[in-house]
Amino acid sequence: MSVETTPALDVIHLSVNFENGSGELQALEDVTFRVWPQEFVCLLGPSGSGKSTLLRVLAGLVPPTQGEIRFAGGRTPRIGYVFQQANLMPWRTVLENIMLPLELQGVPPDEARRQAQAWVERVGLNGFESAWPRDLSGGMAQRVAIARALIHDPDLLLLDEPFGALDALTRERMGAELLALWQAQRKTVLMVTHSISEALLLADRVLVFTPRPGQVSLDMPVPLPRPRSEELRYTMEFIHLARQLRQAIG
Numbered sequence: 001m002s003v004e005t006t007p008a009l010d011v012i013h014l015s016v017n018f019e020n021g022s023g024e025l026q027a028l029e030d031v032t033f034r035v036w037p038q039e040f041v042c043l044l045g046p047s048g049s050g051k052s053t054l055l056r057v058l059a060g061l062v063p064p065t066q067g068e069i070r071f072a073g074g075r076t077p078r079i080g081y082v083f084q085q086a087n088l089m090p091w092r093t094v095l096e097n098i099m100l101p102l103e104l105q106g107v108p109p110d111e112a113r114r115q116a117q118a119w120v121e122r123v124g125l126n127g128f129e130s131a132w133p134r135d136l137s138g139g140m141a142q143r144v145a146i147a148r149a150l151i152h153d154p155d156l157l158l159l160d161e162p163f164g165a166l167d168a169l170t171r172e173r174m175g176a177e178l179l180a181l182w183q184a185q186r187k188t189v190l191m192v193t194h195s196i197s198e199a200l201l202l203a204d205r206v207l208v209f210t211p212r213p214g215q216v217s218l219d220m221p222v223p224l225p226r227p228r229s230e231e232l233r234y235t236m237e238f239i240h241l242a243r244q245l246r247q248a249i250g
């Protein structure tokens with residue numbers, strides 16, 4: 001945990017209801033937790049427990065029905081968002097997709113290109129600058145999405161099952177790459193995943209959600225030493241933590 005004393009964000013008694021055809025549906029109920037600067041927090045829970053909804057509330061895309069979110073400094077932070085699908089613009093090359101957030105901020109094109117090129121290298125896509133999204137593998141497309149989410153130097157990175165559509169080996173590799181990026185960039189991260197081992201390899205803390213309406217049923221620190229590698233999976237401590245999470249999910 002960070003030594004800084006101001007939380008990056010405070011989620012306070014948050015409830016979210018949606019109107020659906022037959023009435024109200026409660027997605028989240030009285031959710032309270034805080035996240036510290038530079039912390040990596042994974043959200044685990046059954047399908048429909050409101051994890052994606054929580055990220056959308058944090059991004060300001062869905063209003064809370066009750067409760068509130070407080071961000072450090074009293075203002076909404078700059079946010080990078082990555083979804084299960086890369087959602088790249090098909091008419092833009094890899095480089096042009098990565099530089100988009102800077103263009104939208106009004107950064108001059110040459111400077112935007114220079115920074116995008118640095119990100120191409122950071123996410124291991126050298127040589128693919130001019131490739132089109134349709135020619136990329138799933139893992140490569142997600143690397144573009146991650147670079148695009150980080151290029152504007154967000155304070156908060158929201159990841160909604162970013163590796164959920166990838167095969168198991170690519171997923172492992174992407175997890176390791178994300179960890180290396182996080183170690184270098186030290187963003188505050190909230191990541192939804194369905195994988196217990198992914199959560200344990202990446203997170204400082206794991207929040208487990210109950211079935212709908214989502215509530216936090218377990219807030220578990222992950223005391224595994226860093227840097228972490230896949231080998232950790234075979235240690236007794238890892239297996240013990242994985243069992244605790246499995247039991248909490250039910």
Ligand SMILES: Nc1ncnc2c1ncn2[C@@H]1O[C@H](COP(=O)(O)OP(=O)(O)OP(=O)(O)O)[C@@H](O)[C@H]1O
Nearest residue numbers: 018019020025027046047048049050051052053054
């Ligand atoms: N815009 C919306 N309108 C109505 N209902 C919604 C809306 N968004 C989400 N829901 C409902 O809220 C509940 C929580 O959905 P959410 O996608 O947040 O869960 P989740 O935990 O992320 O699920 P999964 O793990 O399957 O992605 C679900 O029952 C979903 O159908």
